[in-house]
Amino acid sequence: MLRLSRAVCSMPTRAFASTAVAAAGSGGDKLPGFVHKVVDEDVPQDGEMVEMNLFEAVNAAMDVALDTDETACVFGEDVAFGGVFRCSMNLMEKYGKDRVFSTPLSEQGIAGFAIGMAAMGSTAIAEIQFADYIFPAFDQIVNEAAKYRYRSGGMFDVGGLTIRSPYGAVGHGGLYHSQSPEAYFSHTPGLKVVIPRSPQQAKGLLLSAIRDPNPVLVFEPKALYRAANEPVPVEDYEIPLGKAQVLKEGSDVTVVGYGAQIYVLEQAILMAEKELGISCELIDLRSILPWDKDTVIDSVNKTGRAVISHEAPKTSGFAAEVSSTIQEACFLNLESPIQRVCGWDTPFPLIFEPVYVPDKHRVFEGIKAAIEF
Amino acid sequence: MFALARASASAAVAAPAAARAAVRCISDAALAQELTFPITPFKCHLTDGPQVEEMTTTGAELLEFFKLAVHYRRLELVAESAYKQQLIRGFCHLHIGQEAIPIGMEAAISKADSVITAYRCHTLLKARGASDVEILAELLGREAGCSRGKGGSMHMYGPEFYGGNGIVGAQIPIGAGLALAHKHANAKAADDAKRIAVALCGDGAVPQGQVHEAFNMAALWKLPVIFCVEDNQFGMGTSVSRSNANTEFYTIGHGVIPGVQVDAMDPLAVKAAFQWARQATIDNGPTILQLKTYRYRGHSMSDPGTSYRTRDEVKEVQKSRDVIEGIRARVIDAGIADAAELKAIEKDIRKTVEAALEEAKASSELPASELITDIYVDKESQKGFVRGVSLDKSWVL
Ligand SMILES: Cc1ncc(C[n+]2csc(CCOP(=O)(O)OP(=O)(O)O)c2C)c(N)n1
Numbered sequence: 001m002l003r004l005s006r007a008v009c010s011m012p013t014r015a016f017a018s019t020a021v022a023a024a025g026s027g028g029d030k031l032p033g034f035v036h037k038v039v040d041e042d043v044p045q046d047g048e049m050v051e052m053n054l055f056e057a058v059n060a061a062m063d064v065a066l067d068t069d070e071t072a073c074v075f076g077e078d079v080a081f082g083g084v085f086r087c088s089m090n091l092m093e094k095y096g097k098d099r100v101f102s103t104p105l106s107e108q109g110i111a112g113f114a115i116g117m118a119a120m121g122s123t124a125i126a127e128i129q130f131a132d133y134i135f136p137a138f139d140q141i142v143n144e145a146a147k148y149r150y151r152s153g154g155m156f157d158v159g160g161l162t163i164r165s166p167y168g169a170v171g172h173g174g175l176y177h178s179q180s181p182e183a184y185f186s187h188t189p190g191l192k193v194v195i196p197r198s199p200q201q202a203k204g205l206l207l208s209a210i211r212d213p214n215p216v217l218v219f220e221p222k223a224l225y226r227a228a229n230e231p232v233p234v235e236d237y238e239i240p241l242g243k244a245q246v247l248k249e250g251s252d253v254t255v256v257g258y259g260a261q262i263y264v265l266e267q268a269i270l271m272a273e274k275e276l277g278i279s280c281e282l283i284d285l286r287s288i289l290p291w292d293k294d295t296v297i298d299s300v301n302k303t304g305r306a307v308i309s310h311e312a313p314k315t316s317g318f319a320a321e322v323s324s325t326i327q328e329a330c331f332l333n334l335e336s337p338i339q340r341v342c343g344w345d346t347p348f349p350l351i352f353e354p355v356y357v358p359d360k361h362r363v364f365e366g367i368k369a370a371i372e373f
Numbered sequence: 374m375f376a377l378a379r380a381s382a383s384a385a386v387a388a389p390a391a392a393r394a395a396v397r398c399i400s401d402a403a404l405a406q407e408l409t410f411p412i413t414p415f416k417c418h419l420t421d422g423p424q425v426e427e428m429t430t431t432g433a434e435l436l437e438f439f440k441l442a443v444h445y446r447r448l449e450l451v452a453e454s455a456y457k458q459q460l461i462r463g464f465c466h467l468h469i470g471q472e473a474i475p476i477g478m479e480a481a482i483s484k485a486d487s488v489i490t491a492y493r494c495h496t497l498l499k500a501r502g503a504s505d506v507e508i509l510a511e512l513l514g515r516e517a518g519c520s521r522g523k524g525g526s527m528h529m530y531g532p533e534f535y536g537g538n539g540i541v542g543a544q545i546p547i548g549a550g551l552a553l554a555h556k557h558a559n560a561k562a563a564d565d566a567k568r569i570a571v572a573l574c575g576d577g578a579v580p581q582g583q584v585h586e587a588f589n590m591a592a593l594w595k596l597p598v599i600f601c602v603e604d605n606q607f608g609m610g611t612s613v614s615r616s617n618a619n620t621e622f623y624t625i626g627h628g629v630i631p632g633v634q635v636d637a638m639d640p641l642a643v644k645a646a647f648q649w650a651r652q653a654t655i656d657n658g659p660t661i662l663q664l665k666t667y668r669y670r671g672h673s674m675s676d677p678g679t680s681y682r683t684r685d686e687v688k689e690v691q692k693s694r695d696v697i698e699g700i701r702a703r704v705i706d707a708g709i710a711d712a713a714e715l716k717a718i719e720k721d722i723r724k725t726v727e728a729a730l731e732e733a734k735a736s737s738e739l740p741a742s743e744l745i746t747d748i749y750v751d752k753e754s755q756k757g758f759v760r761g762v763s764l765d766k767s768w769v770l
């Protein structure tokens with residue numbers, strides 16, 4: 001199976017491996033991580049667990065979905081053979097080619113087709129090979145999927161629709177294999193947008209997304225697909241959408257992020273706590289739309305400071321939404337201007353990726369600016 | 374196929390052995406001789422197509438084709454090894470096996486015509502006239518690259534070469550747009566100054582909706598554009614018949630666009646097709662060429678290209694239809710040059726391309742300040758402009 005995987009994989013494995021490590025923040029650093037030790041009460045801890053990485057967890061979630069719902073289908077470009085990132089590996093063999101199949105290269109077609117299936121009450125789990133290729137499908141997602149229920153006065157809906165797509169920097173992906181398009185979709189009422197940070201989270205959030213009665217986009221951090229393993233429950237479990245998770249409690253500044261950026265924030269926090277002698281709170285939003293305002297607001301009311309970070313460009317990035325909500329809700333408790341540490345307002349660069357991404361040093365500077373104001 | 378075709382040389386075939394013995398002393402007579410070769414019959418849709426069953430060429434042209442084919446392949450082989458040495462990072466899609474397309478196309482169209490393609494673009498740009506250094510330096514992400522290192526393997530540009538596109542299918546409507554501009558200019562141009570656009574995509578790109586949207590617009594407005602499907606049998610790991618309900622791509626033009634299927638492993642057939650198509654598109658609007666070819670390597674460098682097809686299938690194409698071997702046989706058969714002379718030519722080309730790689734390696738990387746250039750240009754100063762969160766946080770460079 002692995003041979004097949006490399007065969008259709010268009011993402012150079014080298015780029016993969018190196019950045020997965022970099023994104024996980026373990027590149028050369030000996031700082032102890034804390035994120036992986038955090039227990040999520042929505043993840044069952046008592047049953048059987050299997051060590052797996054993020055792509056295997058996605059695979060496991062789809063396996064459960066196909067097994068428990070006979071209307072469920074999984075499809076996308078090269079998906080029958082596992083897809084370029086191996087997420088649908090072995091599912092065609094197990095569930096047959098009527099339920100797990102490869103589509104032509106046609107993102108708008110894939111999305112529209114999935115919407116049609118979902119409108120009939122089926123469960124459609126579509127893969128867009130890279131988030132950068134979701135734009136040809138933008139119209140179907142934003143105009144058709146998001147508004148089906150509203151415009152039919154509730155007669156029809158596409159709740160069975162889930163679109164998965166790998167997003168984010170990987171080292172050398174360049175302009176069209178690195179983007180983070182979540183903010184575009186966050187502007188669309190009717191959609192849900194989810195971004196998991198780890199194997200456990202990926203399985204539980206994806207199962208929730210698949211079973212949620214609304215169309216959901218799941219952006220998976222491709223840099224983490226083959227990064228660290230973690231024990232993942234074998235059983236069927238769901239992590240609720242729209243709920244953030246506090247990964248570390250702290251008293252001086254609230255640091256907010258999601259997806260692969262969580263590990264950059266973790267590293268920056270470890271630096272800041274050591275060098276500035278402060279205490280940071282880390283929040284993983286997990287859901288971008290709808291997002292958990294209460295958790296963030298409660299935290300900032302406590303700390304008085306906020307740093308928000310994502311890989312996507314700063315202008316109109318999701319941090320802008322978080323920042324403005326904090327400003328509205330926490331105005332009298334704010335000790336310093338809210339910091340946004342994001343990608344620069346440039347196309348995703350090929351040769352300047354290290355300069356572009358909001359790395360731990362930039363996040364550290366953001367935390368410092370929030371503290372030293 | 375054509376490798377086996379015998380030349381029916383109209384001039385004396387056998388040059389004196391003595392004249393051919395000295396390397397690179399290929400005689401003027403050998404170069405001047407006219408040669409005629411049969412070509413694989415075209416399949417035509419809504420047109421009679423190029424009414425030719427054979428192509429007449431000269432010893433000089435054939436030898437030139439040989440040099441070009443060897444050069445294009447060497448360029449990609451050098452890129453391949455540079456990639457394996459980790460000099461090239463990220464993506465790299467090679468055109469190895471498909472060399473007859475840039476050769477035959479450029480032999481038929483004008484340098485003033487416009488070309489646009491997808492990410493498998495290196496040799497198409499080379500054929501447009503870029504230097505080896507510009508291409509290799511781009512692959513290495515260096516300043517001497519055709520896009521100054523900012524585009525990389527998938528985003529190469531040059532005179533009348535509009536890329537180099539990463540989003541599969543997106544280049545096709547853009548190609549139709551290029552053709553609209555040509556149509557307007559052509560209305561005022563002399564016959565020999567009329568220009569066209571060539572928009573190429575792969576077999577895997579045909580299912581993209583925007584390809585068909587472009588077909589309709591081009592047909593509606595009779596745009597001078599040749600739509601080419603480089604039908605190399607695969608889109609990543611998916612074979613052509615698993616992604617397309619109709620694999621006869623020369624017939625996909627909405628029942629109105631004429632199309633021709635071409636044996637695109639033979640540069641003479643490709644040339645004949647483009648000569649016909651160029652005039653047809655100036656006279657009547659869009660045409661479609663299905664260029665039947667074969668991708669020797671995997672989709673990109675991370676794909677060994679062996680799990681969705683057999684090694685024997687690849688070997689069989691290399692043995693029976695290879696572009697270089699086909700021309701080599703014709704050149705030798707016609708007595709234009711002998712095997713040793715051709716080997717010497719190949720050696721020279723190899724040296725040239727390898728020297729170009731060294732030159733590319735010596736080129737510097739752009740400074741990090743270039744991250745923020747080439748995004749916007751300020752209207753008044755024409756200087757670079759970078760949008761900030763607010764106006765006072767924006768920069769004019
Ligand atoms: C919109 C979009 N979807 C998917 C991809 C991923 N992708 C890159 S190349 C490719 C296959 C294209 O095959 P084909 O058009 O036959 O070109 P070839 O690689 O054979 O030259 C795919 C699916 C992409 N680059 N853009």
Ligand SMILES: [Mg+2]
Binds near residue numbers: 575
């Ligand atoms: Mg192809």
